[in-house]
Every structure is written in C-alpha cells, then in structure tokens.
Amino acid sequence: MTFRCKRRHWPALLLACLLLGAMSASARGAAELPAGDSLAMEWLERLGPALNMTSYRGVFIYARGDQVHSMRIAHRYKNGRVEERLVMQDGGNGEIVRKGMDVVCVLPDRGRVRLDEVIPSGPFAEAFSSQLVPVGRWYRPTLAGQDRVAGYDVAIVSLEARDSHRYSHRLWLEKETGLLVKSQVRGPGEEVLEHFQFTDLEITGDISDDELEIRSQGREIKRKLDHGEPRASAVARMNGWTLDWQPEGFVPAAAPRSGKGKAVAFSDGLAAFSVFVEPMGRLKMPSGASRVGATTIFLREVSVNERPFLIAVVGEIPPATARKVADSVRIDERLALEWVGS
Amino acid sequence: MDERLRETLSSMMDDEADELSVRRLLSHSDQHDVRGQWQRWQQIRDLMHEQHSPASAIDVAAGVRAALDGRPESRSEKTSVAEAGRSAWRWPVAAMVAVALVVGFGAGAGWDGDALPGSRDIASNDAVPALSLPVAEQQVGLQELDDAQLQQMRQFLLEHAQHNSVGAGRGSVGYARLVSAGNHY
Structure with missing residues (x-):
C-alpha cells in the first residue's frame, strides 16, 4: 500500500526534481555559465595550482603597447615550495630569484628608476588567493578551441567581460598540466592590448639546483613575501579615503605601502587596479588618462581643505573605468589635516 | 545617502x-x-x-536591529534559518522569472551577434568612441611630460605591478608586467 502510494508519486516527484534541476541548472547556467562551458571553468580551476605546482623551464615574451620584453624562467615545485628564477633577456641584465617566500632581485641600476621599488614587497602572495572571487560572474567563460603553443597542445579558454568596466581575457592552458603558456588581454573591439607567450618551453621535473641560483653581478635586494611591516592600523580609518563606487566584483585585495601616500589594490580575480591618494608635492602632475597596452593610468587633482591631492588609478582596466574610480575617491578631511601636519 | x-x-x-x-x-x-x-x-x-x-x-542590519531591540542573537538566527527554509520553496518561482529574463535578453543578444556579424561590428564601433571620447579629451601624452613627471608615472606603474606580481597568482605575467614597468617607458 505504502509502496504503491510511493510509486504513484514517483513520476510526479521525478518530474518535479527534473524540473527543479533543470531550472536551477539553467538559472545558474544562464546567469553564470552558458551551456556546456563548465568545461572552461574546470580549466580555470586548474590554472591556479598549475602555475605553482608545475616544474618547467623556458623563455616567454611579454608585449604591451609598443614594448616587448623577453625573459627566461626556471620554475620548480619541490617539497611543497616554489622556487623560480627569472632572467631578463633584453635591456639591462637583471634577475629575480624566488625561493618560497624569499625573493632576491638583482637589477642593474638604470639611473632614473629606483629599482628597489621593483621588488614585490608586501604580504600580497596570499592576499588574492584568500578572496574566492567568482570569476564566472564577471566574465563569460567559454572553451574557444585547441591549439599548439611552444610545442605543447593547449586548450583555449576565453573570458569575455560581462560589462564594459573590464577587459576580456584569453588564456591558453597546456592540456596535461593546466599551465598558462599564453595569454591576451583584449579590448572591446577584440584588439589585443597585452600579450604574454612562451616561445620555448619544457615542462619537466628535472630542474637542477644551480638553475635556480643567482648568477648576475649587481646590487642584491632581498625581501620576504609573507610578512609586511606591521601596519599602523589606526592610520586614519579606511586609510583616510574611501571609494564611493567601484566596478562590481572588484574587492580590495592588498593594501600596499606606497611611498608617501596611501594605496589600495582591488581585484576581480583576473584584473586588478591600484588606487593611490597622495598629497600633491612640488611636482605637478597633469590630469587625464594615459595607456600602455592594457594598463591605464588615470590622474586627477583634487583639493580638500585647500590642500591639493593627487589621485592616481593604475590598472588593467579601460580608461573609462579608471576615470570613474578616480572620480569616486572621497578624501577624509581628517586625512587632509593629518597630511598638513606631517 | x-x-x-x-x-x-x-x-x-x-x-x-x-x-x-x-x-x-x-x-x-x-x-x-x-x-x-x-x-x-x-x-x-x-x-x-x-x-x-x-x-x-x-546582512548586518538584521543583527544590529536585533541587538538594539534587546533580542538575543540566537533568536534572529533561528528566524533566518526558518526564512531560508521557506525561501527555498519559493525559490523556483524566482528562478523561473530569472530564467525568463535571462533567456529573453540572452537569446536576443546571442542571436543578433551570430546572425548579423556586420551589425555587431557597427555596434561595437559605436560603443568605442562613446566610451573613450570623454577620456580622450584629456589624454595625457607621454611626450609632453618632463623627466620628473615621467618618473612619477613609472613609479605608479611599478607599484601597481608590484601589488599584483606575485599576488595575482598570474605567475610569469605578473613578473613581466613588473619588469616592463621597471624598464623604459
């Protein structure tokens, strides 16, 4: 009796379940992943671990605007620790060696640029990964085909921006390991703004210790990645300024110490921008936007309590977005006073 | 506000x-x-x-309200669980509306793009100047900058690259941006 009763309800139940399932799937699918592109998402999930846990050596090029650079890299994942060495292949001969959280840069002094600023100096390594950013909400992931890069078979994942606040990205991932071997940042007209690609690559577990040793002569600068100096947490609340608007999906990802000002970096999981707020010194900067490849710098001068401040938004975002962010910075009067005093 | x-x-x-x-x-x-x-x-x-x-x-507001009214926190938790339960049953209706909306918009957009690639080009051509015009009005040409200003620009680029070189989890791309910013401009 009970059995029959259950059985009679089964079809209805089943139908309800199917409907529910279908609806939730299509709701999710339509809102985040167009049908069939969960595969692209799976590729993306492999990307993070692959970047660190694959061992390889090779040469890659990086181009933005009219600049092209090439670098040689050896990367090893051993006993749970990332070790890598990057050697610049053109311009001055510099190198960056990283062992776990220790980074050593050897860079030729180029005179005008203070190169010790080049070193990743903050507790940034974990900052981004601790934010579980749902990339699929801001980018439409699709598997865009297959190809061969630097001798390896790759899957192409396209991440099309869902709004005009960000650029689209295209990633080429090696099929066995998921290693990123090529990437592009693309503007709204599909033009390539930034290009990264391995031209020579060997994915191998056989990377010897001396491939990871510093060999250049020059000024060495050492930093640890994980511990920043303790921040004065009370340094004017919220760093002395706030954003009234930020493109959806971008969350504060790192609060780096800037030279004299106060900066915060924001990321949506793929792209990032930094906001600098500094009292305008003797050096006057022009207002407006400037672009290098996918990177926009937007500068704006504002006055708070008759004190001039420079707001700079720098990031891999369209000029219009950078401008909107810069326009929405609100500087605390308290901060203005603090800076007058200092 | x-x-x-x-x-x-x-x-x-x-x-x-x-x-x-x-x-x-x-x-x-x-x-x-x-x-x-x-x-x-x-x-x-x-x-x-x-x-x-x-x-x-x-939702902080609910918690604050509860605290102001002197209600114990656990009670507000209970109500929110009950509400969650209820809303789960109501959800399919909301989902249906959402699906209708998304299908309505999504299908239209996709179909346009596929069937008429030409019209899509025009659309994006229209969009580009609309997007960049107000900014272009105040382009900062790098050649107009003096040395000190250029260096300040570079400094911003560097610090930004530095923020997300290792941190962004993009590995080599991050490093490349860093080096690119550190080099000539």
Whole structure:
C-alpha cells in the first residue's frame, strides 16, 4: 500500500526534481555559465595550482603597447615550495630569484628608476588567493578551441567581460598540466592590448639546483613575501579615503605601502587596479588618462581643505573605468589635516 | 545617502555611533545603498587589519536591529534559518522569472551577434568612441611630460605591478608586467 502510494508519486516527484534541476541548472547556467562551458571553468580551476605546482623551464615574451620584453624562467615545485628564477633577456641584465617566500632581485641600476621599488614587497602572495572571487560572474567563460603553443597542445579558454568596466581575457592552458603558456588581454573591439607567450618551453621535473641560483653581478635586494611591516592600523580609518563606487566584483585585495601616500589594490580575480591618494608635492602632475597596452593610468587633482591631492588609478582596466574610480575617491578631511601636519 | 548617514555609518565602524542615529540609518529608505557602502568600507578595513572575513555578504542590519531591540542573537538566527527554509520553496518561482529574463535578453543578444556579424561590428564601433571620447579629451601624452613627471608615472606603474606580481597568482605575467614597468617607458 505504502509502496504503491510511493510509486504513484514517483513520476510526479521525478518530474518535479527534473524540473527543479533543470531550472536551477539553467538559472545558474544562464546567469553564470552558458551551456556546456563548465568545461572552461574546470580549466580555470586548474590554472591556479598549475602555475605553482608545475616544474618547467623556458623563455616567454611579454608585449604591451609598443614594448616587448623577453625573459627566461626556471620554475620548480619541490617539497611543497616554489622556487623560480627569472632572467631578463633584453635591456639591462637583471634577475629575480624566488625561493618560497624569499625573493632576491638583482637589477642593474638604470639611473632614473629606483629599482628597489621593483621588488614585490608586501604580504600580497596570499592576499588574492584568500578572496574566492567568482570569476564566472564577471566574465563569460567559454572553451574557444585547441591549439599548439611552444610545442605543447593547449586548450583555449576565453573570458569575455560581462560589462564594459573590464577587459576580456584569453588564456591558453597546456592540456596535461593546466599551465598558462599564453595569454591576451583584449579590448572591446577584440584588439589585443597585452600579450604574454612562451616561445620555448619544457615542462619537466628535472630542474637542477644551480638553475635556480643567482648568477648576475649587481646590487642584491632581498625581501620576504609573507610578512609586511606591521601596519599602523589606526592610520586614519579606511586609510583616510574611501571609494564611493567601484566596478562590481572588484574587492580590495592588498593594501600596499606606497611611498608617501596611501594605496589600495582591488581585484576581480583576473584584473586588478591600484588606487593611490597622495598629497600633491612640488611636482605637478597633469590630469587625464594615459595607456600602455592594457594598463591605464588615470590622474586627477583634487583639493580638500585647500590642500591639493593627487589621485592616481593604475590598472588593467579601460580608461573609462579608471576615470570613474578616480572620480569616486572621497578624501577624509581628517586625512587632509593629518597630511598638513606631517 | 546624505552626509549625516555617512557619518553615522563611519562612526559605526569605529564603534562610536549612538543608538538614535543607528536607528535612523536602519530606517533609511535605500538599505541596499547603505549595505553596499558598509561592505565596501568593511572590506577595506578588514584588509587594513588583515582579517579576511568571508562575511562580507552578511546582512548586518538584521543583527544590529536585533541587538538594539534587546533580542538575543540566537533568536534572529533561528528566524533566518526558518526564512531560508521557506525561501527555498519559493525559490523556483524566482528562478523561473530569472530564467525568463535571462533567456529573453540572452537569446536576443546571442542571436543578433551570430546572425548579423556586420551589425555587431557597427555596434561595437559605436560603443568605442562613446566610451573613450570623454577620456580622450584629456589624454595625457607621454611626450609632453618632463623627466620628473615621467618618473612619477613609472613609479605608479611599478607599484601597481608590484601589488599584483606575485599576488595575482598570474605567475610569469605578473613578473613581466613588473619588469616592463621597471624598464623604459
């Protein structure tokens, strides 16, 4: 009796379940992943671990605007620790060696640029990964085909921006390991703004210790990645300024110490921008936007309590977005006073 | 949101708000706006204090209201669980509406693009000047900058690249941006 009763309800139940399932799937699918592109998402999930846990050596090029650079890299994942060495292949001969959280840069002094600023100096390594950013909400992931890069078979994942606040990205991932071997940042007209690609690559577990040793002569600068100096947490609340608007999906990802000002970096999981707020010194900067490849710098001068401040938004975002962010910075009067005093 | 509410919100962050102004804030007509501002500030503050909390989406208003009314927290939790249960049953209706909306918009857009690639080009051509025109009005040409200004630009580029070189998890791309910024401009 009970059995029959259950059985009679089964079809209805089943139908309800199917409907529910279908609806939730299509709701999710339509809102985040167009049908069939969960595969692209799976590729993306492999990307993070692959970047660190694959061992390889090779040469890659990086181009933005009219600049092209090439670098040689050896990367090893051993006993749970990332070790890598990057050697610049053109311009001055510099190198960056990283062992776990220790980074050593050897860079030729180029005179005008203070190169010790080049070193990743903050507790940034974990900052981004601790934010579980749902990339699929801001980018439409699709598997865009297959190809061969630097001798390896790759899957192409396209991440099309869902709004005009960000650029689209295209990633080429090696099929066995998921290693990123090529990437592009693309503007709204599909033009390539930034290009990264391995031209020579060997994915191998056989990377010897001396491939990871510093060999250049020059000024060495050492930093640890994980511990920043303790921040004065009370340094004017919220760093002395706030954003009234930020493109959806971008969350504060790192609060780096800037030279004299106060900066915060924001990321949506793929792209990032930094906001600098500094009292305008003797050096006057022009207002407006400037672009290098996918990177926009937007500068704006504002006055708070008759004190001039420079707001700079720098990031891999369209000029219009950078401008909107810069326009929405609100500087605390308290901060203005603090800076007058200092 | 007016200046007074903003002030209340910011003193709430410092634990200095008085009850009256908090009540006023909670009765503000645009709670979405209030919550958004709170979350943005909270995110930044968490970061400053290095407390990464996944709680950014939690509705603070309900908790604060409960505390003001002297209700124990557990009770508000219970109600929210019950509400969650109820809303799960109501959800399919909402989902259906959402599906209808998305299909309505999505299908149209996709179909346009596929069937008429030409029209899509025109559309995007239209969009580009609209997007970049106001900015182009005040392009900063690099050749117009003097050495000191150029160096300041480079400094910004560097620091930005540095923020997300290792951190962004993009590995080599991050390093490349870094080196590119450090080199000539």
